[in-house]
Amino acid sequence: TQLLEQSPQFLSIQEGENLTVYCNSSSVFSSLQWYRQEPGEGPVLLVTVVTGGEVKKLKRLTFQFGDARKDSSLHITAAQPGDTGLYLCAGANTGNQFYFGTGTSLTVIP
């Protein structure tokens, strides 16, 4: 089993603050995806990163894939209440299994 650890597990911040969520593993992944999940709903894809060192931006969200393709980070600038949710990373191996991280629950307080 390829384990993906996310940190922090819980994060509560004020609107307008910046934050970074980390996704770490000892395994190498062919690609890594970030999802956001609302309570009672399915994960919604935010981004896929493939190349080591790759950086992708989605409005106020910046995603980076580690050089060794074992870890990733999600940085949110000027967080808004609408960013509240569970953020999940998921790594794909050379087969077609996706391994999900433990999740980071973000609360942005207005």
Add this chain to the structure above:
Amino acid sequence: EPEVTQTPSHQVTQMGQEVILRCVPISNHLYFYWYRQILGQKVEFLVSFYNNEISEKSEIFDDQFSVERPDGSNFTLKIRSTKLEDSAMYFCASSVRQRGAAETQYFGPGTRLLVL
């Protein structure tokens, strides 16, 4: 925008009963998946399906579980003789693989299964 749909949204069943969870993947997708998420825990891979057969399965996916693509649109997960610990959200996902591109899986809204 095309999306994965799942039915029912909620299912309550008695322990020992059989349940069938249904999914309609995105129409041009060829790879299908089932995941589960026990309340408060992480999303866990169950099985992947391609070309009318299972391509990979996890240790969770034992003989109690089976999957089927009975027609051109539906993808089902059957759980025989349900146990209390089968209570979870079950997510279906589908993807289309493109040469030279990473696979992207799209998830359905889930079926919440409660076994009493």
